Amino acid sequence: MEFGAFSVSLSAIDEERFGHKAARASMVSKDVIPELMDFCAKNDVKFLIARCQSSEIKAAQEMERAGFLLMDTLIYYSRDLHRTPIPEDDGSVTIRPLHPGEEGRIKELAQRMFHKYVGHYHMDERLDGDKCDEAYASWAAISCVNRGPDSEVIAALSEGSILGFAALRMNSPQEGEGVLVGVSPEAQKKGISKSLMIGGLDWCLSKGADQMLISTQMINTAAQKVWTRLGFEPARAMYTFHKWFD
Numbered sequence: 152m153e154f155g156a157f158s159v160s161l162s163a164i165d166e167e168r169f170g171h172k173a174a175r176a177s178m179v180s181k182d183v184i185p186e187l188m189d190f191c192a193k194n195d196v197k198f199l200i201a202r203c204q205s206s207e208i209k210a211a212q213e214m215e216r217a218g219f220l221l222m223d224t225l226i227y228y229s230r231d232l233h234r235t236p237i238p239e240d241d242g243s244v245t246i247r248p249l250h251p252g253e254e255g256r257i258k259e260l261a262q263r264m265f266h267k268y269v270g271h272y273h274m275d276e277r278l279d280g281d282k283c284d285e286a287y288a289s290w291a292a293i294s295c296v297n298r299g300p301d302s303e304v305i306a307a308l309s310e311g312s313i314l315g316f317a318a319l320r321m322n323s324p325q326e327g328e329g330v331l332v333g334v335s336p337e338a339q340k341k342g343i344s345k346s347l348m349i350g351g352l353d354w355c356l357s358k359g360a361d362q363m364l365i366s367t368q369m370i371n372t373a374a375q376k377v378w379t380r381l382g383f384e385p386a387r388a389m390y391t392f393h394k395w396f397d
């Protein structure tokens with residue numbers, strides 16, 4: 152989750168993947184833009200990923216004036232876990248936590264699910280498409296490795312085959328989050344992500360959370376259809392900008 156105060160730091164993972172000195176900034180407001188530009192100049196940053204709340208129009212306009220390019224708009228939804236019951240899962244897949252040895256399948260699925268995705272990496276024409284796919288695959292792989300008391304990966308199975316997954320984590324004792332959710336391209340449009348989302352809600356509830364958070368790109372209508380039908384409501388939105396310093 153990125154809700155909080157402004158921060159900027161170098162991003163080793165983006166630098167390693169894309170081959171340019173990279174940094175990430177979150178919660179950018181108009182006032183901090185000089186500080187942000189100063190950080191990038193001092194650290195010889197070539198590629199900056201900067202997020203601001205969509206309500207910070209003045210920050211967005213100031214970034215536009217400075218040559219930042221809009222890459223995506225993230226919309227966050229939250230679901231109160233107590234106000235109304237979590238719907239029963241009437242789907243045909245089995246939802247269960249990932250078993251040891253299944254991590255490779257999750258990575259491979261993520262690579263295909265997010266191929267040519269509409270996120271900020273893929274929307275930047277300067278970034279290699281295969282490397283953008285890899286970003287999601289490695290994110291999914293890291294989620295598998297990091298499983299513990301406060302994070303889990305659940306899988307959707309049919310006839311023994313994993314067709315989709317949801318990576319989940321607790322952000323605080325009150326809030327769980329769906330970090331990455333997807334269904335194999337050949338198994339989409341069959342309601343499988345509904346079952347995964349119900350599994351996610353159940354997991355958050357079992358951890359004592361009061362709400363579950365999830366986000367996606369504003370133009371990802373398929374995901375939002377599933378979530379709103381399960382009682383998720385819009386919470387906030389973020390713009391993602393990229394700035395190239397050359």
Ligand SMILES: CC(C)(COP(=O)(O)OP(=O)(O)OC[C@H]1O[C@@H](n2cnc3c(N)ncnc32)[C@H](O)[C@@H]1OP(=O)(O)O)[C@@H](O)C(=O)NCCC(=O)NCCS
Pocket residue numbers: 264265330331332333334335338339340341342343344345366367371372373374376377
């Ligand atoms: C978004 C996603 C999880 C939806 O999963 P799903 O199991 O296919 O969803 P459903 O079968 O319940 O479909 C939900 C609705 O979206 C529509 N839909 C599903 N996939 C679609 C697609 N690729 N294009 C357009 N609409 C789509 C369905 O037709 C359905 O609408 P309808 O009931 O009005 O007909 C899946 O498409 C996916 O994995 N996409 C890639 C990864 C992703 O976007 N993850 C979410 C953000 S992290």
